[in-house]
Amino acid sequence: MTDLAGGLIVSCQPVDDGPLDTIPAIVAFAQAARNGGARALRIEGADNVAAVAGACDLPIIGIIKRDLPDSPVRITPFIADVEALAAAGATVIAVDGTDRVRPVPVAELLAAIHAAGCLAMADLATEAEARVAKQLGFDILGTTMSGYTGGPVPAAPDLGFVAACRRLGGVVVAEGRYNTPATAASAMAAGASAVCVGSAITRTEHVTEWFRNAVDQAVRSSTATVLALDVGGTKTLAALVRNGDILERQTIPTPQGVGTDAWFATIGALAADWRGRYDAVGAAVTGVVQDGHWSALNPRTLAIPERTPLVERLTALFGVPAIAFNDAQAAAWGEYCHGAGRAQDMVFVTVSSGIGGGIVLQGRLLQGANGLGGSLGQTRGASGAERLETRASGFGMAASAAALGHAATTHEIFASVENGLPWAVALLDEAVEDLAVALGDLQRLIDPEVVVLGGGIGMLPQFRAPLIARLSQEPSHLRPVIKPASLGGDAGIIGIADLCRAI
């Protein structure tokens, strides 16, 4: 079997009784697989093995499948099957090696395979079975049966089982649901000697169905209408969004301090007029979302109970599938898909009453293990402040102004900057410095192509200009490229609506 090492085996088993389930079609599949570089073939049925052996010079793993009334074992259950496959020209004969009720013990099948001068492959489902097969003297351990001996069939191949077989030593064939070149490559990385691929190459009906499902899903998501919610500390925006377009919108003050039930009732009432007009609901919320549960990141912005089951409550409330993300992450995705960061590795930073952020790298939104991916406001600022947003945000600037004896809103602070008032200029300088240091560090860490700056303060030219001026002091290769957000306050709802496509 050494000539199999590092090779691809193609299983030529068309869908039973389908139009390709004929000897000429199976021979043609075998020849085409050979032309494509297959190192061996897996063929079902003695007649098929004989025909392929006569038309193609590759080694054949032969099997015979039977549906037995008194045993779940299907692959090569009888000695007569072994003999027929050997006579037909199989180089290797595979038998079901699982620990299940069977008509003939595995050891007897193995002896018959070796007596016929063939190599023996055990089609297995568990590590314990693999250990037994190895001890019995099988030449090849196959992961073929993993996922097929009870319960729902998983979508992914069982790479862990490949690794377990590898640890036992000998020749290991990874088989079962290796439906893409990438998964076949991972089997080799997991320690397989060879990978056997069947459906993805020779079951045209299955492959057609995979593609058709993907196309259907794409069509559904481009025509689906999403009820998108963007829940901020002060206002909540609700909109019907289809394919990046906002069809209708409404805004209400975010219900604060009313208790969870009243909060959900208010949100439900907001969209009551749109009932029946949306296929999914997506919520972009201030705070952190992990596994569909919502917790406050900064209770001063919006105090909601720790781990509120947001997705579950939204699904029950609106009667459609729901998703939820942190608002800045959703906005980052919106700017990535439809805005200023389109198709680039990007960091989105929103500076408003708080500071939030989101990171999209290589087309993926970084949600993070705890839902905190990209939370720039939670990093430590240059001033040694507890968090960047403690000083550089709208709340932060207003608090700093108050501490200096100037009770002022951010709007008034910027007006004071315009008027050249030294305390306001110094305060803005500090906020800009803190953010510049954080963005410089981020640039060094992940080197994004663009930093999209949004939020009520971030969008102000009076804020962006000094920030860009400060960052221009950085060497060019460490200098973030700052672009203003182009979706404004709609980035969150557009982003969350797009994220619903994955539901």
Ligand SMILES: CC(=O)N[C@H](C=O)[C@@H](O)[C@H](O)[C@H](O)COP(=O)(O)O
């Ligand atoms: C469980 C079972 O009966 N497997 C059979 C074994 O020969 C075949 O139906 C599979 O097509 C073959 O194992 C290749 O796997 P996949 O088609 O997933 O690439």
